[in-house]
Amino acid sequence: MSAAADLGTVSATRVLDVRDLTVAIEAHGRRLQPVSGVSLHISAGETLGLVGESGSGKSMTGAAIMGMLPPGGTITGGSVTLGGRDLRSLSETDYRQVRGNDIAMVFQDSLTSLNPTRTIGYQIAEPVRIHRGASRKEAWERAAEVLSLVGIPRPAERLGDYPHQLSGGMRQRVMIAMALACEPKVIIADEPTTALDVTMQAQVLTLLDGLKERLGMAMILITHDMGVIAGRADRVNVMYAGRIAEAADTEDLFAAMRHPYTHDLLASIPLLDQDRSARLYSISGLPPDLSERSAGCPYASRCRRVSDACTALAPELIEHMPGHAFACWHPMPPQSSPVLVARRQANDSRHEETVEDATPPRLAVSGLVKEYDVRRGWFGASARLSAVAGVSFEIAPGQTYGLVGESGCGKSTLGRTIIGLERPTAGEIRLDGLDLEPLKGGEGRRRRRPIQMMFQDPYASLDPRLRVAAIIREPLRLAGDADRSAQDARVRDLLDAVGLPTSVLERLPHELSGGQRQRVGLARALAVHPSVLVADEPVSALDVSVRSQVLNLMKDLQADLGLTSLVISHDLAVVKYLADRIGVMYLGKLVEEGAGEDIYQAAAHPYTAGLIAAIPEPVPDVERAKPAAAVTGELPSAIDPPSGCRFRTRCPLADDICAVREPELIDLGAGHKVACHFPLRVG
């Protein structure tokens, strides 16, 4: 890229300057180029958002700056300058002086990034002892200091804890504390909140933001989530296939985006205030294979505005307006984000619940309880873990019911109990009026056949040794009510229905992309003409552009086949896009239930309101206006859940009665139900 790509006015405070960075990786005889000519810079006190899908080169850029490329990876071109010092010329010994001292990194997965055999105090003190030559005692004091900085109460007592004694949110705070210990000039946060729940994510992002301001650091925030970027970054670089597609100030980018990829990416995100009847935009095809270098624009094969020029020559990243650069031959006219447009249209589209008729429900769950015995230690007394505590709901034929909640709320356990993988401790599951629970053995298996499941992880849910044809045929074979040729014909029909070519029939799962695998999973679930489909986090393992393809497909099939579905997800926007009715779960309880618009626009339970507020939306103004953290604190243990209302420990409205009496699920009218003593909305 040319020097023209250099953005913004040159300032003396520029801390990190990366120019034309190119990274190559040689592995298994293949040469990949995950980063191609990336230029970026950052000044003190600034947050630069690096956003892209998996494989876009965003994490590799961060690793290259840290000098920590994976084996076989080398920087083949460009420069990395930190405070006037060329980092590429440093020896490994000198680089070690920079790492953790001048540049520090916050990793995604705090469980694997912390050493389980060392106390957190030792791990936070380690960089201080290495870089500052501090004594054991000084380093320990410094560790306590930074630990209090990241908002951990009674830090001195926590220093002796081991990582497994802390919750996910706490561990992420410890990771941040480690990065801060030597007061680095630049902090690289690589997907710092991806492994966390939304309420925890909001807390950690707010913390990072505040620390950056107070300590005057520069921060590179690497993420796939446009919502996170919108609220936290000053400037945004959108990456695609190892290149920067568009770079601009955050407001500028969202208000006047030019690159088609940026536009398509935003258009394919399901939004909370999405009009359910409108289909999501979906980008066709897959990201390019990084081993093949083509002369043209990497996005050309998926772009709507493609022309001959695009396939002939890759456009350079040029600053067309002050502070706004993009690499495109046919930029879109400056337009505001499709999100903003959708938002405007969706206003006052709140529709009243219409279907409250007398048709008997297809699936009825009543008073479902699932408890597990857990033993503490080797000989410890066993305790009861209450995963699902008395949940009741009904799904009318042809309707889609969405269950949302954070991890640990029991939503997946509920799904597994419904399809018969777990036996309920108490309660009933009725399919078309027939109680499934007392049925065992072959009879139970046959009666449960109309309920099929679509699994979350497309990599784990397909047997790696079976070909696609055998995978999809399996439920037919188990049902055993068709001969082989009829089964083959059905498999072909299913492939067609989920939009896969017949050429995948003889492939193994690892030869397919994530989106293709999830389509195979859907085809398998539909094979025996189920009347109820349970989808547990159907798209959360997929990239944004592929996610919208699968969501649209699911929605079409639901309508075409008249399926009754239960969609389980942590992502309220996904659930709202697919579901007619939504149930919100918290710690094993259903706390609120109603139509999607009712839940979103008139949440009655404080938890639902907090959850909605914590979801980052790709709209800068909305994000910045949000209060610091809507739901504070941590999820209590399900082994010893709080008395009365289970949410009371984190609820801003909690009163004495909440600890004593458990609120009933009451109807506010039009099927909107809430279990709260102090609902935010009455009637």
Next chain:
Amino acid sequence: MSAGADSGQVVGAAEVLAGRRRVELLRRLRTGSPFGGTIGLVGVVLALAIVAVCFLGPLIYSTNQVDVDPLKAFLPPSGEHPLGTDSQGFDVLGRLMEGGRASLQIGVFAALVATVIGTLYGATAGLAGGIVDAVMMRFVDVMMSVPFLFVVLIVSTKFNSSAWSLSLILGLFSWLIPARLVRAEVLSLKTRDYVLAARSMGASGPSLVFRHLIPNSLGVVVVNITFQVADAILAVATLGFLGFGLSYPHTDWGGQLSAGVNYLLSGYWWLIYPVGLCLVAVVLAFNLIGEALRDTLDRRRTL
């Protein structure tokens, strides 16, 4: 996504697929880790050479291994008898082939018996879980603590030792290790989503075991078979050496070794070295193959 291929080609493609899978496995063996690749190849070549000599050798080099001829006893290697003759006047090279055939047959058959029993037992225990699993595995623990050679000695004196009975006895006492391995593998496999998916589709226990659990733990099993073969050949040699091996006119390498040891001080080296080297070579060959298989399968798992 490439454009759809002709659907007709899929139907009759079963044989093609089987062939492709075999080619894939061979390719993996060859292109394993830079070291493991060559090591595996050495093992395969060595094993094939020994099998060829033992089973095809007699067709080219036929000798009388039935009639005793005291006049020809203890002849040193010469043109007529490349490896000399033994105390009974049998040609040593011919006897080596005869004994090798028996040793290999017993080794492979014993390994197969052990693997089949162990895999089924382990998969059942792992899938059943709970009390069934606990009881089944404690039984394995008990069997493990029985001195196996001792029992084999007693049993083999009770029954007439033939190649079949010997391999059956060995197999019945060496399924414990594969049972443990497969159980451990099944314990982790049965929580995978694709096994849950099959269960949610209404798959019964046996269907899960044969369709998902055993095929996916086959890597461990295949690697273990090669080590089992090596172990069984050594066990046969031990039995033969102690005089509990095959009886006349059959022979095995252990028996030959023990016969040779009697004349250790007489300078009849050709009774000891050839058979000893063969034993070392065949055990080494199977261990190398096992090692290479393990490398390639592990690597595939991490990919």
